[in-house]
Amino acid sequence: MTFKFNELMVIFPEQIWVELSPEKKQEAWLIVSSQLYSNAAAQRNAYLNKLCLDAFESWLKDDKDLYHGFQLLCQPNELPSFWEILNGTELSLGSNRLALIPCEKSCLQEFRIQQEWVDIPQMAANYYLPVQINLAENWLRIWGYTSYEQIRKQAIYDGIDRTYVLNGEDLITDLNVMWVSCSKPAHHLPEIVRNFINLSPVQVEELLEKLSKTTAYSPRLNVAFPEWAAIIASDKIRQQLYQRRLLCLLEKQQAPQENKLGVNNLSQWFENIFEDAWQSLEMLLNFDETTLAFSFRNNSGFNEVRVTGAKVIDLGMQLEGKGVVLLVALTPEDNQKVNIRVQIYPTTEDIYLPSNLKLVLLSESGKILQEVQSRTHDHYIQLKRFKSSLGNRFSIQVALNDVSIREEFLLEEPIGF
Template sequence: MTLNFDDLTAIYPEQIWIELPPEEQEKARQQTQNYSNSASFWNAYMNSIALQNFAAWVKADPDIQDPLKVWPSQEYLPTFWEIVNGTKLTLGDTQFVLIPSDKINVSEFQVPQEWVDIPNWIADYYVAIQIGFENNWMRVYGYTTYQKLKIQGKYDLLNRTYALEQADLVEDLNIMWVARELFSAQKLQVKPLPKLSAAQTEKFLDQLAQFTNCSPRLVLKFEDWAALITNDSIRQQLYQKRLLTESSKCSETSNPVVSNSFTPIKVNDLSLWLQNVFELGWQSLDALFGSEPKTLAYQFRTDSILNEFRVKTAKLIDLGMELKGISVILLVGLALETEQKVGIRVQLHPTDGETYLPPNLKLSWLTDGGVMRQEVQSRNHDNYIQLKRFRLPTGKGFSIQISFRDATIKEDFIFYQAVASDKI
C-alpha cells in the first residue's frame, strides 16, 4: 500500500513534512546548472531544494527571530556542492549543517567527514533531510549534535563519512530550538589541519581538476584534501578549474578561448524527454523524418528493436572538423520500466544520403564516473551500430561517446524522475 502525504504526517507527527510542487522542483533544477558532471548536478539540485524549503520553514516560525544565513555566503554554494553533499547555515551564534538524501531507506544518517573534521566547517547541529522526489515531498526526520556524531558516529574509511542510526537521532526540532535558547554555543575543538605550500596547492588543484566525471574528494589523503578546500578562495579556484577542464573537453575547436565566464555544462534530462520536452538539437523522429531521406525514415519505422521504446529521440551531429567532416544521427530510445528506472537503447546511423557508417567509428556508454561499460565499433558496410539495452535508476547519469581516430564527441544524460502519468 502506498501512503499519501497526509498518511505520512500522521504516522510521523514529530517530523517536519513539506510538499514539493513539481514547478518548484523544476525551478531548482534550472538554478543548478553550472557543474562539471551529472553527479554534482544532482547533488546541487538536491541541496538547493533542501535549503530553500528548510529556510522557508524557519522563516515561517514566529518564535524564531534571528535571520537564517548561508555560510560563508550564498555565492560560495556551488563550490561546496560541486564536491560534497551538505549546506552550512547560521542562526545567530548557532551553526547547522543540512544533509539531504534521496535514498528510500534512511535507516542510517551519513555525514561527509568534511563537515566533522574541517575546523571552520563544523557545526553545532546536523540536520537529516530525506527528499521523496517521486512523491513530491521532503521531510526533516531528525538531528544530532557535533559531540554525538563525532563520539558515537561510525566512521567509514572507504567513503569518509560519519554515520548514526536513525534511532539515535532526535526527531523533534523544537528540542533543538529550546536547547539553543537555554545553552550558549560551545566552542568545538577540532584537530588543526596541515599547512600546504604554494607548490603543493597548485599541484593538487591541477590534479583534482582532471577528475571531472565525479567528485575528487577521495583522491587525496583526507588531511591534504581538507587543507586545500578549507580556504574559500582556493576552493573557488578548484571549482573554476573543473568547469574549464570539462568545458575544454566539450569545445568545438581544438584551441578553445578561455575567459572568466563559465558556461554551464549541458546535461540532457531524460525525465523531460518522457514529457516530449527536448533540449536544443534533439528532436523526435517524426520531426527528423521531415528533413531526412525517406529511406532513413523507413529504416527507423521498421526497426523492431526500436518499436518497443515509447520515446525515440534523435540528434543530427555534424561532427565537422572534430571527426573529419562526418555527419551521423545519434538515436536514443527510452522505455519507462518504473517511475524510478528507465530502459535505454542507443544507435548511431549515417546521414546525408550515406548508406553505411565509416569503418572504425566507435560508440561507447560511460558511467557518470567515467567508467566504460559498453563499446561497439563499425565495420565495413555497417548501416548502423547500437549498444545493448541498459537501465538507469533515478538520479544517475551517463555519457554517450562517439570516437573516430583521435577525435571524440560526448553527450551527457541524467534521469531525475518520471511523472506518474508517463508510466508504460
C-alpha cells in the same frame, strides 16, 4: 503500502514535512541550471541541496523567533563552490551552526555525514539534520537530528567514502529539543585537533592541477584527507578549485570538433583506457548508488562479458537533472569481431526508468538498425546483441521527448585475445 503526504504527516507528527510544488521544483532547477558545474552529478547534488535549503527556509519563516536568527554561513554566490564537491549546506540559527544533509534514499537505516562537515574546524556544526527528499511524491522531510558530540561518541567512521555513519535509530526525533537549544547561546564545539598540513604555494598548485581535471564525480577522494581538507578549508583556494574545474570543462567543450564528437575507440577499452567521461563499470559502481549496482550484479546476461564501459547521460530538465547510465558491454570473439550489448539503467535510488526513453542503434550513415523504448515500470532497457568488425563505426542514441544525445563508436585496431 504507499501513504499520501497528509497521512505521513499524521503518522510522523514530530518530523518536519514540506510539500514540493512543481513550481518550486522548477524554480530551484532554473537557478541551479543558471549556475555552472563541471559534471551532471554535481549539478544534481546542487539541485537537491537548493530544494532542501529553500524548503527549510520557507518552513522556518512560520516561526519568526527562529527565522530572525537564520543566516547562511557563506554568500549565496559561494554555494556552487561547495555543491560542486560536497553534499550539504551550512547555516546558523542564532549562535548555533546547522548542517542540512539531503538524501534521496527511500530506506533510512543510517545517516551519513561527509567527513569534511565534522573534522574541518571551520565547517563543523553544532547540529546535523538529515533531509529525505522524494521528488516522485513531491515532498521532503527532516526526520531527526544529531549533535556534534553525539557523532564523536556514537558514529562509526567509514574510510571508503570518508563519512561518519550514525544508526538511524540513534537520531534524536524530537526536533523541539533542538529548537529550544537554538534559542540559547551555543555550546562551544570541542577544539578539533587534526593532522592538517600547511601547504606551500607549490603544493597548492600541484593539488589544484590534479583536482581540477574533469571527472564525472567529486574529486574529494582523489587525494589524502589532510591535503583535501587544507584545500577546501580555505575559501580562496576552494573557489580556485571550483573555477579551475569549470575552466577544464570549458576547454574540453571548446576543443576542435573532431575531439568534441569523441569517437570512442572500443579497442582501447580492453586496455582500460576510456575517454570523454566514459569509465569502467567497476569504477562507476564505486561512486554510484545501490540501485544500479544491485540491478547490474543480478543480471546474469553479463557473466561472460570481458569489459563494460559506463557513462552517465544527462538529459537536463527532462529528468530534473537526474541522469541515466548507458552501459556498453564487450565480449571479444576469435574472428576479430566483438559481441556488443547495450543497456540503460536508472541512477541513484530510482527503481524505474522514465517512460518513453528511447535507446537507438544507428549505422555509420545514420540508418536506424534497432530501437527500443521504455515503458512505465521498466527497470532497464536493452538492445539485442550485435557484432562489430574491425573498422566498423556505429552510434548509440539516447532520447527523451525533444532531447537526445548520441555516442559514436569504432573498433579501430586488432584486439589481443
